[in-house]
Amino acid sequence: MPITLKGVMQAPVTPLKDDFSFDGDGFAKMVDFHVRHGAPAIAWPHHKAESLNLTIAERKLGAEIAVKTVAGRVPVSIFAGTLSEEDSLDIARHAQKIGADMLLTISPYCRRPAQEEIFDSIVRIATHTELPVLTYNSPWRNGEGVEFTSDLTRRLIDRLPNYIGMKDASFHSAKFLEISRVALNMRPGFAIIMGVEHLLASYPLGACGSFSSSGAIAPNLCNKFFAALEAHDWALARECQFKISHLWSLFKEQYPSSLKGAMIMMGRPVGPTRSPLPTATKERIEFLRTQLEKLNILQTEPHGW
Amino acid sequence: MAAFKPGLVHTPVTPFKSDQSIDFDTYARIIEFHLKNGADALALPMPEGEDLSLTDGEQRQLLEFALKQVNGRVPVMAHASDAGTSIAVARAKHAEQAGAAAIVSHPPYFWHPKASMVVEHLVRIGTAVKLPFYIVNPPIESVGTTLTTDITLQVIERVPNLAGVIDACLEFVFMEEVISNGKRLRPDFQLVAGADFMVTAGALGGIGAFSPLSAIAPKLARGLYDLCRQEKFVEARRMQEDLAALHHAIKETGISGLKDGLAGMKAALAFMGRECGQPRPPVKPAGAIERGRLTDALSAMAFLRAEPRGW
Numbered sequence: 001m002p003i004t005l006k007g008v009m010q011a012p013v014t015p016l017k018d019d020f021s022f023d024g025d026g027f028a029k030m031v032d033f034h035v036r037h038g039a040p041a042i043a044w045p046h047h048k049a050e051s052l053n054l055t056i057a058e059r060k061l062g063a064e065i066a067v068k069t070v071a072g073r074v075p076v077s078i079f080a081g082t083l084s085e086e087d088s089l090d091i092a093r094h095a096q097k098i099g100a101d102m103l104l105t106i107s108p109y110c111r112r113p114a115q116e117e118i119f120d121s122i123v124r125i126a127t128h129t130e131l132p133v134l135t136y137n138s139p140w141r142n143g144e145g146v147e148f149t150s151d152l153t154r155r156l157i158d159r160l161p162n163y164i165g166m167k168d169a170s171f172h173s174a175k176f177l178e179i180s181r182v183a184l185n186m187r188p189g190f191a192i193i194m195g196v197e198h199l200l201a202s203y204p205l206g207a208c209g210s211f212s213s214s215g216a217i218a219p220n221l222c223n224k225f226f227a228a229l230e231a232h233d234w235a236l237a238r239e240c241q242f243k244i245s246h247l248w249s250l251f252k253e254q255y256p257s258s259l260k261g262a263m264i265m266m267g268r269p270v271g272p273t274r275s276p277l278p279t280a281t282k283e284r285i286e287f288l289r290t291q292l293e294k295l296n297i298l299q300t301e302p303h304g305w
Numbered sequence: 306m307a308a309f310k311p312g313l314v315h316t317p318v319t320p321f322k323s324d325q326s327i328d329f330d331t332y333a334r335i336i337e338f339h340l341k342n343g344a345d346a347l348a349l350p351m352p353e354g355e356d357l358s359l360t361d362g363e364q365r366q367l368l369e370f371a372l373k374q375v376n377g378r379v380p381v382m383a384h385a386s387d388a389g390t391s392i393a394v395a396r397a398k399h400a401e402q403a404g405a406a407a408i409v410s411h412p413p414y415f416w417h418p419k420a421s422m423v424v425e426h427l428v429r430i431g432t433a434v435k436l437p438f439y440i441v442n443p444p445i446e447s448v449g450t451t452l453t454t455d456i457t458l459q460v461i462e463r464v465p466n467l468a469g470v471i472d473a474c475l476e477f478v479f480m481e482e483v484i485s486n487g488k489r490l491r492p493d494f495q496l497v498a499g500a501d502f503m504v505t506a507g508a509l510g511g512i513g514a515f516s517p518l519s520a521i522a523p524k525l526a527r528g529l530y531d532l533c534r535q536e537k538f539v540e541a542r543r544m545q546e547d548l549a550a551l552h553h554a555i556k557e558t559g560i561s562g563l564k565d566g567l568a569g570m571k572a573a574l575a576f577m578g579r580e581c582g583q584p585r586p587p588v589k590p591a592g593a594i595e596r597g598r599l600t601d602a603l604s605a606m607a608f609l610r611a612e613p614r615g616w
Contacts, residue, residue, distance in 0.1 A: 150553065173475040173502035177549035185546075198477040201505040204538035205545060234536050238510055242485035249482065 003075050003101055003132060005165060005191040006208050008199075008222035010039035010215045011046040013256055013263070014054065014062065016271035022058045023271060024065055029305050030216070030270065031069040037219035037302065042070050043077040043104060043211055048256045051079060052109070053274040056087050060094050067098050075101035081136060083109050085121060092129040103129055104167060106136040106146055115152050126160045134165040134191065139175060150178040157186045165191030167211060171198050180206045196248055197222065200241040203229045213255075214247045216270075217262055217292070218301045243295055250291055254278055262288040267304035308493050309407055309437040309468060311513040312345025313530045314382065318520055318570060319354045319367065320581040327363060329370060331581060334616050335520075336374045338579065342523035342613060347371065348382040348409055353517040355567060356384055357414070357448070358585040361392065365399050372404050380406030382439070388415040388449075390426045394433045407437040409471065412456075414449040423450055424459045431464035438466050441499065442474040442483075446563050454482040461490045469495025471515055475502055480509050501526065501552055504545045507533035517566075518551055521573050522612045525551075547608045554602040558591050572596050576603050578615035 012034055015026030031042055044066050045051040045059060054062070063078045070076050078095040080088040085108050095103050107113050107121030126133040135156070139147035148156075148166065156163055164187075166179055171194075183190040184206045194202055194210035215222045225240035251259045257273045261280025265288060272279040280288070292298045317339055320331040339347060350356040350367055359367065368383050375381055383400030385408055387393040397408045413426045431438040440460060442452040451474060461467050470483055480496060487494035488510075496511035501518045514533075519526040525548055532541040551573075552566075559568030567584040568591040574581045576599070583590040591599065603609055 171477040173477075173505045174500070174549065174552065175475075177502070177546060178553065181546040181549055198481065200508050201477040201480065204504050204508050205542055232536075232539060234508060234538070237508075241481060241509070245478070245481040245485065248478075 002189070003164070005041060005075070005193060007040035007226045008197060008210055008212045008215060009041035009043055009193065010034035010219075011043045011048055011211045012066075013216055013260060013270050014045060014049040016274065018271060020272060020274055022054070022061070024061065026270060027062060028065050028069045030268075031066050033268070033305055034215065034219070035070055035073050037215075038223045039074060039215065039219070040209070041075045041077060042066055043079065045079055046211060048213065048259065050256065050274050050277070051081065052083070053277070056082070056090060059091060063091075063095055063100060064098050067100055077102045077104050077134065080105040080125060081109065085124065088125050089128050092125055092131070096129050096131050100131065102132040102134060102164070104134040104136060106138060113146060115149060118146055118148070119152060119155060122156055123159055126162060130162065132162050132164040133160065134167055134193070135163070136167045136169070136195075137175075137179065138169045138195075139172075147175070148179055150182045153179050154182050154186065157183060157190070163187075164189075165193060167193050167195055168202075168207070169195035171196070171201075173201070176202055176205060176207075197225065197241070197244045199225065199229060200234075200237050213251060213259070214244055216259065216268070217266055218244075218247065218297050220301050221297070246295060247297075250288060258284060258288060261285040262292060265289045265292060265298065266301065309380070310495075311380075311382065311407070311439075311497060311515075313343060313519070313527060314346045314348050314497075314513065314515045315339040315344035315519040315523070316348050316351040316353045316515055316517050317371075318574065318581055319350050319359065321585055322582060325585055327359075327367065328582060332367070332370065333374050335579075335581065336371060338613075338616055339519065339523075340375070340378055342519070343527035344379055344519065346380040346382055346406070347375065348384060348515060351384050351409070351515070351517070352443075352565065353520075353567070353570060354384075355585055355588075356386065358588070361396060364396060365403070368400055368405065369403050382407040382409050384409045385430065386411035386414060386441075388413055390429050393426070393430050397430050397434050401434045401436050405436065407439060407468065408434050409439045409441060411441045411443055412450045412452055417450050420453065420456050423452075423456050424463070427456075427460050428463045431460065431467055435466060437468035438464060439469050439471050439495075439497065440467070441471045442479060444473055444475070444500075444563075448563065452479075454479060454486055457483050458486055458490060461487060461494065467491070469497055471497045471499045472506060472511075473499030473515070475500065475505075477505065480506060480511070484510050501548050502545070503529055503533045504538050504541050507536070508538045517570070518548055518555075520570065520579075521555075521577055522548070522551060522609060524612055525608055547606070550606060551603075551609075554599060554606075558595050558599045560589055568595075569599060572599050573603060576600055577609075577612065
């Protein structure tokens, strides 16, 4: 059955115990919280989940917990981006075996890959699994990063029948349209999912939703925002977008340390952040509390689990 | 100050003869073409008009010529950008005296100064004139420094006639932050779409658009602009995709490391039957193979068949 991806999809953080070990029970609680608060899909482990600071064994364990906890209520996407392509293949095999619904992948990190290298990586990973595959467009400034041009997108859609969508983190009108104008016309229903909720800029151009940065704090706001977009209520959508953008400006520095800090104030503590990322200080957490209060989020969003 | 609203702004190219002098006869035709094909205002000489390759004297002469040719039919916004602050200030003052309707300035060219110096540069230009003042956030691969939300907010606070920011960097985060925070300081602060990508800026609450591609496809640009003005952003997707495909084809033509599109623009103008010469050196014109590739791409764009050919 084809998967429909739509709305603000939740990418849970990874709860850690005070000794920085993976908190499996906490993670199950986090996933369940998202599903109960309207997440149309669960995607893990993104950068927000400290993906590259988790061992491959921890990533597999977390994937199993996610699939088991969600229990078919919504689709589950497993992220296979790693430093080594062999690890990505391992995660892809595992995700299919445990019953995940789809795989999100990117060519291995910390290179400056040519288009041909990205093509080969994605084809190798995507033909290694029968799962539907999403790719992750992550262009940096000045030609660094992993950029899916219109040509690359076209070639991958031609080559891969299981290629169903793109997580787009370009956050750039021209770069977005390089992908959308090709993909949406070649493969109607191709899911373009924004990496953060920059949806007012992209929904009219064909983005179907986003992976969420702020859903662990403000799930009601996320859902209200997407409903406003679907209703073409641009005034309400602007109000929600600017609030979410404000939240993003608080969280984006040393992501996800501040986000995890703010979760304490929402009654959903998820522990520290693994090094080399810092853990939010008491002062930072207090500052975040005042901001959440000012934005009326403390008052209008769910407290506790 | 009565709020100046730019509307759909065309940004004419500058035509050159084979001896590299400005071809004023053709420039008059270009201006008439824009006025006949949907321009609410003109802005010149913008980067598409090769302002970097024009001398200070030529930029002044070009503006005076345009003002005379337009003769009040639409507002003419003057672009005054340079590396040195005093050069840009003097050109902006000249434009005001000559009768321009607004001043448009980039952050300083060439240098990469600290934020406080970028603010100083823009404040000195903006406060040297009484006209509505617009600052441009250029593409990231551009020739100088870029704006940040923080720089913009400081300019708003210090320049009473700062009307808005023209966004050509196309970054969602900048647009979201600059319009939401800018309007808090100045409720009539304008976000103007800078490079034919009107849907995103419009959805975020922007007004007006600078449209370089109106030189090639003015009907499409006008149609897209009108839909955005009615807030039909979802309905505008097809048109925006078409314009993005045209943008892509032009930017990919030529060997500019900046992908400035100047070679592609002049080649596309020739394809549409509006010969405007070649870009000025050091920009290389498109070679025969590139020109052929661009011609193939443009020929495959069905929407171009509805666009005016010739003058």
